[in-house]
Amino acid sequence: GENVEQHPSTLSVQEGDSAVIKCTYSDSASNYFPWYKQELGKRPQLIIDIRSNVGEKKDQRIAVTLNKTAKHFSLHITETQPEDSAVYFCAASEKYSTLTFGKGTMLLVSP
Amino acid sequence: DTGVSQNPRHKITKRGQNVTFRCDPISEHNRLYWYRQTLGQGPEFLTYFQNEAQLEKSRLLSDRFSAERPKGSFSTLEIQRTEQGDSAMYLCASSLVSGQGSEQYFGPGTRLTVT
Numbered sequence: 001g002e003n004v005e006q007h008p009s010t011l012s013v014q015e016g017d018s019a020v021i022k023c024t025y026s027d028s029a030s031n032y033f034p035w036y037k038q039e040l041g042k043r044p045q046l047i048i049d050i051r052s053n054v055g056e057k058k059d060q061r062i063a064v065t066l067n068k069t070a071k072h073f074s075l076h077i078t079e080t081q082p083e084d085s086a087v088y089f090c091a092a093s094e095k096y097s098t099l100t101f102g103k104g105t106m107l108l109v110s111p
Numbered sequence: 112d113t114g115v116s117q118n119p120r121h122k123i124t125k126r127g128q129n130v131t132f133r134c135d136p137i138s139e140h141n142r143l144y145w146y147r148q149t150l151g152q153g154p155e156f157l158t159y160f161q162n163e164a165q166l167e168k169s170r171l172l173s174d175r176f177s178a179e180r181p182k183g184s185f186s187t188l189e190i191q192r193t194e195q196g197d198s199a200m201y202l203c204a205s206s207l208v209s210g211q212g213s214e215q216y217f218g219p220g221t222r223l224t225v226t
Binding site: 101 | 154169217219
């Protein structure tokens, strides 16, 4: 089955800095890669996703890149704000089916 | 509220008791998923339905767990003879499968504590 590794497990940045979270996956058949943000005690919220037919996608301060050859994808957050503080999960799936999640990255943005 | 809803939000039960959780998906979504999340971990897939058909079950889903989606709308997840290791957040998600893909949207979860 699919295995998703996520790094780092914790990330502390100053407000205004950029943050990068990296994930690798094992199943070359995976073709859909979403990212979720989960605040304490709340549901995971889909923030951005990428499909295997594109290499990069941007949405305001958030971007995701995908390297299918190397089987890794990354989340980039620019101009971080304190409200970006949360746990971020990457995930992978084949044929838009069940998601296999990474273990999460706790991002702390200090004012 | 047109998002995914789950009930109850919290459940405390004694070991050996049975519990049942309910999930109401976004109304036009044809797929419904159950995941389990423990502290410090990402959600782990348990099972999913397309309409009323249960299409896949994880190895994590022991025979004490059963899920139904009888009319292709809401779903229930039952755990029989609960064990302390069942304590976790149980998350439901739904999606609309189409040619463009299927983003999964999560409910708020049911937190189960087995004492």
